[in-house]
Amino acid sequence: MNILAMDTSNQLLGVAIVKDGVTLGEHVMHGHRDHSVRLLPAIEQLMKETKTTPADLDRIVVGQGPGSYTGVRISMATAKTMAWALGIDVIGVSSLEGLAHQGELFSGYVCPFFDARRGQVYTALYASNSDSFEQIDEIVNPLFSDWLEQLREKGERILFLSPDIEMYRSMIIEILGEQAIIPEAAIHYARPSVLAQIGAARKADDLHQIVPNYVRMTEAESNWLKQQEQQK
Amino acid sequence: MKTSELILAIETSCDETAAAVIEGGRIIRSNIVASQIESHKRFGGVVPEIASRHHVEQITLVIEEAIQQAGIQKEELDAIAVTQGPGLIGALLVGVNAAKALAFSIGKPLIGVHHIAGHIYANRLEQEFKFPLLALVVSGGHTELVLMKEHGSFEVIGETRDDAAGEAYDKVARTLQLPYPGGPRIDKLAAEGEQSIDFPRAWLEPESYDFSFSGLKSAVINTLHNAKQKGETFAPADVAASFQASVVDVLVGKTIRAAEAFGAKQVIVAGGVAANRGLRASLEEVFADKQADLLIPPLALCTDNAAMIGAAASILYQQEKFADLSMNAKASMPL
Numbered sequence: 272m273n274i275l276a277m278d279t280s281n282q283l284l285g286v287a288i289v290k291d292g293v294t295l296g297e298h299v300m301h302g303h304r305d306h307s308v309r310l311l312p313a314i315e316q317l318m319k320e321t322k323t324t325p326a327d328l329d330r331i332v333v334g335q336g337p338g339s340y341t342g343v344r345i346s347m348a349t350a351k352t353m354a355w356a357l358g359i360d361v362i363g364v365s366s367l368e369g370l371a372h373q374g375e376l377f378s379g380y381v382c383p384f385f386d387a388r389r390g391q392v393y394t395a396l397y398a399s400n401s402d403s404f405e406q407i408d409e410i411v412n413p414l415f416s417d418w419l420e421q422l423r424e425k426g427e428r429i430l431f432l433s434p435d436i437e438m439y440r441s442m443i444i445e446i447l448g449e450q451a452i453i454p455e456a457a458i459h460y461a462r463p464s465v466l467a468q469i470g471a472a473r474k475a476d477d478l479h480q481i482v483p484n485y486v487r488m489t490e491a492e493s494n495w496l497k498q499q500e501q502q503k
Numbered sequence: 504m505k506t507s508e509l510i511l512a513i514e515t516s517c518d519e520t521a522a523a524v525i526e527g528g529r530i531i532r533s534n535i536v537a538s539q540i541e542s543h544k545r546f547g548g549v550v551p552e553i554a555s556r557h558h559v560e561q562i563t564l565v566i567e568e569a570i571q572q573a574g575i576q577k578e579e580l581d582a583i584a585v586t587q588g589p590g591l592i593g594a595l596l597v598g599v600n601a602a603k604a605l606a607f608s609i610g611k612p613l614i615g616v617h618h619i620a621g622h623i624y625a626n627r628l629e630q631e632f633k634f635p636l637l638a639l640v641v642s643g644g645h646t647e648l649v650l651m652k653e654h655g656s657f658e659v660i661g662e663t664r665d666d667a668a669g670e671a672y673d674k675v676a677r678t679l680q681l682p683y684p685g686g687p688r689i690d691k692l693a694a695e696g697e698q699s700i701d702f703p704r705a706w707l708e709p710e711s712y713d714f715s716f717s718g719l720k721s722a723v724i725n726t727l728h729n730a731k732q733k734g735e736t737f738a739p740a741d742v743a744a745s746f747q748a749s750v751v752d753v754l755v756g757k758t759i760r761a762a763e764a765f766g767a768k769q770v771i772v773a774g775g776v777a778a779n780r781g782l783r784a785s786l787e788e789v790f791a792d793k794q795a796d797l798l799i800p801p802l803a804l805c806t807d808n809a810a811m812i813g814a815a816a817s818i819l820y821q822q823e824k825f826a827d828l829s830m831n832a833k834a835s836m837p838l
């Protein structure tokens with residue numbers, strides 16, 4: 272099975288081609304300002320180098336976010352349309368899950384997160400041990416300090432993974448001390464081949480229905496709901 | 504280049520998700536528009552983030568429907584065209600990336616189209632162009648006079664210095680507490696009212712083809728405000744009629760002067776405000792005994808759609824002006 276995986280939901284632009292479980296190639300770039308310029312050329316280049324044609328593809332795995340609203344739409348629009356044009360399956364995988372899996376050899380909790388501005392993050396918690404790796408609860412969008420206080424209650428070791436780790440390193444250590452495990456740089460950047468690996472085992476999504484997981488409703492909608500509440 | 508080429512066009516610059524298949528630049532094989540107007544109504548205007556979210560939900564559905572209604576296989580397409588700009592950036596990005604993905608997947612050339620070129624070329628789906636041609640482009644975001652001497656060449660001879668005509672309509676509609684979208688409501692109301700209030704006409708310098716509507720908008724707001732303080736009231740229909748008369752006078756006056764100065768063989772009205780009945784009636788009257796033929800597209804082709812993008816793309820296809828996969832969406836771009 273030939274899989275094309277892509278994710279542009281955060282700073283990283285990632286594209287991978289995985290054939291029968293073997294990563295033929297992957298392309299990872301920083302610079303979230305021009306994902307729209309770079310994504311298709313990156314796909315084209317990688318396919319050329321791995322001697323893969325669009326017709327060879329069997330499924331497309333796309334990072335479903337959360338992250339930048341615009342960023343996640345770029346890869347989602349691309350993935351959906353390619354899957355439709357090629358008549359193949361599309362599978363959405365949480366971008367947090369893709370990152371979390373890079374900690375699957377760890378024993379304890381794994382906490383991937385993306386900065387969501389104003390002290391907030393997008394995050395989820397995973398329980399990892401030698402024979403299983405599971406997500407606990409939904410993806411959430413809390414104030415990171417509140418979230419860290421909650422994690423302290425768990426009393427167990429927690430591995431943190433995030434491309435935004437440096438922004439929050441001191442806060443994590445301050446609240447969790449020795450309980451927090453923060454590895455060195457490279458592992459904080461999600462590899463699109465991991466996304467492909469997760470998506471390989473999943474059931475296909477409905478091509479027309481699949482949308483990004485924004486986690487938050489739009490500001491206009493939440494303001495409108497607040498207004499409706501006040502008028503009651 | 505073959506002349507009966509089939510182009511699939513995509514348009515997502517604002518709040519309509521649209522796809523169409525156009526044959527040879529002039530024949531509409533399909534024209535699908537998924538309108539979001541209901542979603543934005545409660546907010547009194549288009550919310551860009553909501554528009555972008557809807558585009559992602561609709562994009563493959565409208566493309567699929569456009570292909571099906573055209574009765575073709577996607578492999579028969581000769582090119583994929585998309586609105587590159589101007590427009591809401593987040594909204595444009597959905598269409599641009601979908602178009603790139605489709606062009607790459609089926610190995611067809613990609614064409615980036617200017618939204619206003621699309622509005623102008625909507626008319627070519629009805630009637631072949633004769634040059635020189637003058638286009639009056641009026642919409643929520645644009646008020647421009649564009650001179651065309653040949654296909655694909657656009658010279659902006661006049662543009663708005665502040666608000667677009669459509670913007671002024673929306674603001675006045677809000678002042679009159681008319682529901683969104685306000686433009687069509689004012690047009691309807693104006694037909695029932697009398698031009699009893701003398702609002703200013705911004706003619707600017709005598710030789711200028713530029714427009715300005717912010718003074719008029721303020722005049723309407725001030726007049727209503729002052730009246731209210733004195734305990735007087737104006738019938739909303741009269742306000743609408745007087746406001747519309749001022750807008751139409753200037754639009755029509757500048758258009759006729761430009762048409763004569765440049766010896767236009769055709770005068771085209773393009774953009775959402777082209778649906779305005781007051782404007783149509785006045786133009787028809789003025790151009791009835793003039794040299795230039797007046798062309799106003801049917802309603803469905805005035806508002807945003809993808810058929811017009813496919814019509815404009817046909818010229819770029821013939822000229823082999825293709826884009827590559829690094830093409831980006833542009834919130835603003837020159838015509």
Ligand SMILES: [Zn+2]
Pocket residue numbers: 618622642774775806807
């Ligand atoms: Zn438009």
